[in-house]
Amino acid sequence: MNNSAKHVHPIIKNVLESISSRRVPASGDRTLLKPVYRTDFRLCGSSQRLVWPVLGMGCFAVGMLGLSVLGCDSSGSPRPGPTEPTAALSASGISADELFQMAMDNLEHLEKYQSGQMLQQVVERLNQWIKFQTVSEGWQPDPLASRLPEAYQQLPSMQQLAKRVFPEEDGYVLLAALWSRDLAKWVVGRTTDELQQAERLFDWTVRNIQLQPTSGAASTSWRQLPWETLLLGRGSSLDRAWVFILLARQLGIEAFVIGLAQEDSAAGASETPWAVGVLQGKEIYVFDPALGLPIPGPEGLRKGADGSLEIRPATLRQLADNPLLLRRLDLGEKERYPAASVDLARAVGLIAALPAELSVRMQMVESRLVGAGRMSLAVRASEQADRLKAAGGLREVKLWTRPLMIEIERLERSHQPEFVRQRALALAPFEIGSTAALWRGRVSHLRGNLRGEQGATYFYHQARPPESELNIAVAEGKMPPMIRDIFLRAKMDASYWLGLLCFDLGQYPAAIDYFQKRTLEPWPDTPWKPSIHYNLGRTYEALGQYEQAIRCYEAQPHAPDGYGRRLRARWIKEYLMSSGQPAAPKPSETSPSEKSSEKPSATSEPAEKPSASAKPAEKPSATSEPSGKPPASPNPTEKDSNSAKPVGKTPASSEPLEKPSALSESAKKSPASSEPTETPPGSAKPAEKPAKPPSPPQKPEKAPAEHGTHPAPPNR
Numbered sequence: 001m002n003n004s005a006k007h008v009h010p011i012i013k014n015v016l017e018s019i020s021s022r023r024v025p026a027s028g029d030r031t032l033l034k035p036v037y038r039t040d041f042r043l044c045g046s047s048q049r050l051v052w053p054v055l056g057m058g059c060f061a062v063g064m065l066g067l068s069v070l071g072c073d074s075s076g077s078p079r080p081g082p083t084e085p086t087a088a089l090s091a092s093g094i095s096a097d098e099l100f101q102m103a104m105d106n107l108e109h110l111e112k113y114q115s116g117q118m119l120q121q122v123v124e125r126l127n128q129w130i131k132f133q134t135v136s137e138g139w140q141p142d143p144l145a146s147r148l149p150e151a152y153q154q155l156p157s158m159q160q161l162a163k164r165v166f167p168e169e170d171g172y173v174l175l176a177a178l179w180s181r182d183l184a185k186w187v188v189g190r191t192t193d194e195l196q197q198a199e200r201l202f203d204w205t206v207r208n209i210q211l212q213p214t215s216g217a218a219s220t221s222w223r224q225l226p227w228e229t230l231l232l233g234r235g236s237s238l239d240r241a242w243v244f245i246l247l248a249r250q251l252g253i254e255a256f257v258i259g260l261a262q263e264d265s266a267a268g269a270s271e272t273p274w275a276v277g278v279l280q281g282k283e284i285y286v287f288d289p290a291l292g293l294p295i296p297g298p299e300g301l302r303k304g305a306d307g308s309l310e311i312r313p314a315t316l317r318q319l320a321d322n323p324l325l326l327r328r329l330d331l332g333e334k335e336r337y338p339a340a341s342v343d344l345a346r347a348v349g350l351i352a353a354l355p356a357e358l359s360v361r362m363q364m365v366e367s368r369l370v371g372a373g374r375m376s377l378a379v380r381a382s383e384q385a386d387r388l389k390a391a392g393g394l395r396e397v398k399l400w401t402r403p404l405m406i407e408i409e410r411l412e413r414s415h416q417p418e419f420v421r422q423r424a425l426a427l428a429p430f431e432i433g434s435t436a437a438l439w440r441g442r443v444s445h446l447r448g449n450l451r452g453e454q455g456a457t458y459f460y461h462q463a464r465p466p467e468s469e470l471n472i473a474v475a476e477g478k479m480p481p482m483i484r485d486i487f488l489r490a491k492m493d494a495s496y497w498l499g500l501l502c503f504d505l506g507q508y509p510a511a512i513d514y515f516q517k518r519t520l521e522p523w524p525d526t527p528w529k530p531s532i533h534y535n536l537g538r539t540y541e542a543l544g545q546y547e548q549a550i551r552c553y554e555a556q557p558h559a560p561d562g563y564g565r566r567l568r569a570r571w572i573k574e575y576l577m578s579s580g581q582p583a584a585p586k587p588s589e590t591s592p593s594e595k596s597s598e599k600p601s602a603t604s605e606p607a608e609k610p611s612a613s614a615k616p617a618e619k620p621s622a623t624s625e626p627s628g629k630p631p632a633s634p635n636p637t638e639k640d641s642n643s644a645k646p647v648g649k650t651p652a653s654s655e656p657l658e659k660p661s662a663l664s665e666s667a668k669k670s671p672a673s674s675e676p677t678e679t680p681p682g683s684a685k686p687a688e689k690p691a692k693p694p695s696p697p698q699k700p701e702k703a704p705a706e707h708g709t710h711p712a713p714p715n716r
Contacts, residue, residue: 096132099125100368107174108373111443119171130164130361139360144351144381144399152404156411157355166361173356174365176227177375179446180243181250183230186448194253195285198278199294199313201247206292207538208500209243210234210531211560222419223406225354230446232426233497234527237290238402241276244289245352249376254279254384257350257400258286258316260343271348273400274339277316282391284316291337292534292564295319296328301575307544309572316393320344331566349388349397353379355404429490432483437462438490442497450501457501463494495519496528499535508539515539530559537565546577 094102103125110118141161145153152158160167187204188197212234226246229235235243241257248255255278259271275295277284286295294300294313304310319325320341329337356362357379366377385397413419430439441459449455470487473479499514515532526532537552553569556562 096129099129103129104369104373107178110175110178111440111447119175120168122174123166123168123171126166126170126361126365130166130364133164133364135162135164135360135364142358142379142381144385145358147398148401148404152401155355155404155407157407158404161355161359163359164361164364167356170356170361172225172227173354173362174375174377176225176230176246177250177377179227179230179443180246181375182447184247184250187247188251194251195278195280195313197251198248198253198255198280198285198287199311201251201253202244202276202287202289202294205240205244205247205289207503207531207535208233209240210528211240211290211292212236213560222413222423223402223409225406231430231442233442233493238273240289241273242352242402244276244287248278249379252376254387256384256388256397257352258284258394259348259350260339261346261348261395263346271350273350274347277349277388278313279388279391284388284391284393285313286316286319287313288564290564291329291567292561293568295325298322298325301571303576306542307576308538308541309568309576316344316347320347320393329567331563331570335563344393345395347394349385349394350400351379351381351384351397352400353381353403355407428486429493432486432490433463433465435459435462438494441494445497445501450505457498460494460498460501464491467491492519492523492526492528495522496526496532499532503535503539503542508543511539512536530556530561533559534561534565537568541572541576546572 103122106113106118106125107122110122139162145158145161148158157167157169183204184201188200191197191200209229210233214236224232224235224239226239226242229239229243245255245257255276257273258275258277260274261271274288276287276289278287287293288295294311296311297314297318300312300314302310302312314325323341326337326340357377358381359378363378366375369375369377381399388394388397430436430442432438437459441456441463444450444454444459445456451457465487467488470479470484474481474484495514495518499511499519502508502511502514515536519526519528520532533552533555537549540546540549540552550569550572553565553572557566559565
């Protein structure tokens with residue numbers, strides 16, 4: 001035991017150094033994935049002598065990063081899997097159908113395995129299968145792809161559209177589709193109306209994907225793919241938009257980004273992403289992912305049957321015809337919503353599609369999936385564009401270039417140690433422990449397996465070890481402080497996600513307990529704080545406790561989601577408290593929700609939850625919970641573009657959602673964002689700050705106020 005413990009810290013150091021120096025194993029050489037990287041820590045002070053095998057990080061972080069970050073070799077070309085079936089497979093007589101079914105079965109049960117390795121096997125088997133397939137005669141890449149700027153068309157992924165080869169990165173496209181399919185199904189439940197389904201999917205996205213700041217300690221410069229946003233539970237408003245679109249797509253609902261063209265834009269100029277449109281019949285309904293709200297229609301605000309605020313979205317046509325609808329989103333003369341009805345004459349439809357989703361190989365896979373295993377994998381962009389144009393209200397429809405900008409960024413930055421280290425540290429909590437409990441819990445949560453011995457609740461509790469045990473191991477030299485801090489970060493994430501899970505189950509007192517008692521109180525400066533305020537507000541709102549809800553919504557007004565929360569609070573006062581209930585008093589700097597005496601009932605909580613008789617984890621105390629927080633994992637918000645320059649000279653980017661530059665004069669009265677413009681990849685940048693491994697909890701600096709008293713309208 002002592003020898004094992006003594007060598008764990010060098011192992012972790014070597015793994016991180018290997019990642020940083022880009023010594024990630026190439027396809028077929030997975031030496032860093034061997035079980036030697038799972039080392040046992042036996043923590044003293046436990047009557048059961050708990051065993052904490054610590055470093056699944058070596059398997060997970062290297063495997064995932066080796067595919068998703070360093071998915072291109074030094075020449076910049078995607079690394080395909082095997083081009084011919086192996087001799088063993090040929091000798092065994094496995095048919096093409098069997099190869100395909102094996103690949104899909106492995107994908108469906110991915111959470112039970114070391115994900116990096118199993119995703120490789122999925123891709124390799126698909127490459128063996130596709131050799132037996134023929135491409136439909138006359139297949140051509142989507143015409144919209146040919147309208148992209150030349151620099152984008154020359155990207156390695158765009159050159160592979162017609163080839164029958166699955167690059168390793170395709171594993172993550174399949175993974176995101178699988179999670180989105182299952183997530184969309186359980187979120188909408190038995191709802192059959194497509195617009196109501198879209199509303200539920202959007203609501204889940206807003207509650208579960210925290211809006212990250214665009215600058216400061218909690219932000220970073222790397223853009224996320226949808227699978228990363230779903231796994232981490234945080235991202236920019238553009239990440240929210242992409243996840244919402246992907247969820248809707250799995251249910252056959254057409255959703256797309258609405259951009260605003262520049263007033264004096266020349267051909268090929270960039271657009272400012274503004275909102276997400278959902279096509280229903282001949283109408284486009286509008287949702288704002290930065291605001292965290294559907295934009296209400298003329299009669300779109302009312303008290304729902306359950307007592308919560310009900311918002312019915314406006315159509316794009318209504319917003320263009322009625323200037324008052326967007327002005328209803330103003331919080332005051334100095335805080336005006338950054339778009340006006342006249343801007344919508346320059347609305348452009350942007351179709352979100354990764355290059356893989358435009359390829360023949362994904363169309364071939366999609367055509368084979370039937371029944372419960374069916375997933376939407378291919379985007380037929382030109383067909384969707386025709387339907388969007390028929391609805392009217394859009395100047396043009398084209399491909400969104402954000403997916404291509406991500407490829408450019410990773411081609412340019414995958415050699416940078418700091419870039420890779422940041423992402424490795426963000427993924428580390430998901431593989432810590434003997435069973436990678438946080439990973440299994442999160443995947444089970446996304447897929448709707450919420451309860452039971454193999455459900456999200458069970459695994460989230462497994463990811464919440466007693467801090468006292470961790471501290472004893474550190475004090476006795478059996479666990480490095482860095483590993484302890486990763487455990488604590490995983491515990492904090494699990495506690496917060498248990499609150500979200502309880503909310504989805506309708507167990508509101510239990511949700512309050514997890515948000516407040518088990519996350520916010522032990523970690524007062526948790527990076528989840530803005531979302532905890534929002535979700536506490538939603539929970540109190542569902543309970544009919546409107547004053548408590550308003551206090552939560554109005555807390556942290558300068559947070560990235562503060563504008564949308566305060567707008568919701570105003571509407572609650574106007575539409576839910578009109579029966580004579582007094583409005584809530586103004587909140588203090590510290591949210592009164594943190595002082596709430598609300599406690600969960602012993603009968604309303606789920607199995608494996610805190611109760612008077614059964615506790616899955618210890619209650620917060622001076623010795624059992626951390627006094628601060630593990631360091632926040634950074635997430636991106638940044639600019640996107642629909643124009644390009646050659647690779648190496650990154651295409652010009654448009655501003656993020658919170659800074660539409662194509663606004664009318666009335667909208668320009670809104671204060672401009674003070675956030676710095678990100679230097680695009682490939683351009684001259686200031687020296688990067690070295691990434692720090694997780695460190696003992698520290699109190700972050702107080703978030704600075706933007707534009708005097710209040711922030712700019714919604715952070716995108």
